[in-house]
Amino acid sequence: MTEIFDGIDADAPTLARLHQRLERAAQDADLLDVAYRTLDTAVGRLLLAATPLGLVRVAFLDVDGDALATLAQRISPRILHAPARLDDAATEIDEYLAGRRTAFDVALDLRLAEGFRRQVVEHLRDIGYGRRESYATVAAAVGNPKAVRAVGTACARNPLPLVIPCHRVVRTDGSIGQYAGGPAAKSALLELEAA
Template sequence: MTVPTDLDRRFREAAARSQLLDAAYDVIDSELGPLLAAVTDRGLARISFDPEPEQELESLALLAGRRVLRSPRALDETRSELDDYFAGRRTAFDLALDMRGLPEFTLRVLSELAKVPYGQTATYGELAERAGNPRASRAVGTVMNRNRIPIVLPCHRIVGSSGDLVGYGGGLERKERLLRLEGAML
């Protein structure tokens, strides 16, 4: 049996309005291709470059709860801020973030990462120092690789000690495109 599209949409919107969802997600079109984004009642919880990542949704359900549904309207604010960012109208995000379940060191690193200004870069070593552990540049690299909210938490702004582009979960091409968008690469 197939559920009519309109009925499905109304069901999802009613579930979101009634706060019956633990997390809502949608696929957002962007300059980098489709992005899967997910929110909880605490804020933005995920951005993935893979628009159909079963593993991402499973880990989101483990974190937030099993009631995870595709609900486009729940992502309106996220979609709007990302659209503004890609159009060059936004240099910082105002979204609440759901960071639950992350270790203390990861939270410190991501907090310092969020302070790297638009259009600028920092190295893994600099970020490790800012997070209070100057010898932890490799650990910072691991945190960047596992960043659940790329773009908003701008791991693309972190470069190797020589200034070279290294490592990015979305691929180096996307990292370069984001840095060019921000004017950090000539």
């Protein structure tokens, strides 16, 4: 199959090479503010995005189809599909979902979490693999024990679900509560970690 690319007939390998050249040129000229790729997983199709500082966004595409538009508004419109820049993050997520990884090592860019939400996200990083905390426990841990609903909102708006484990926060009665990827994804992640 060939496509017309700027008046030139191009097959898939040619288009791939042209895209790789575009990626390298954008990177070399410091014009690539956000690189992204998608990743099909057992818990849904994910969007992974990174800045030069690190992984900035993990989004469940079935739930958050506007993630790229939000990144363009909040960070920069200079966004490019550059999957190779996210290979390490994709590998770590695959290893985690396969039960071969219990913590993430990729660099993170937390600029999308501000104020109280940032405090919650920082605390979430301390909830170990296989552990659970209630929304009330998290609220108390960040110094605002009455902010249980705000903790729920912070978890729902966590820019890096899976990597920053908001799925480990449950209701006081032990029920799982809500999750950015939906309740089935949250249940699957909790079951994975319980195994």
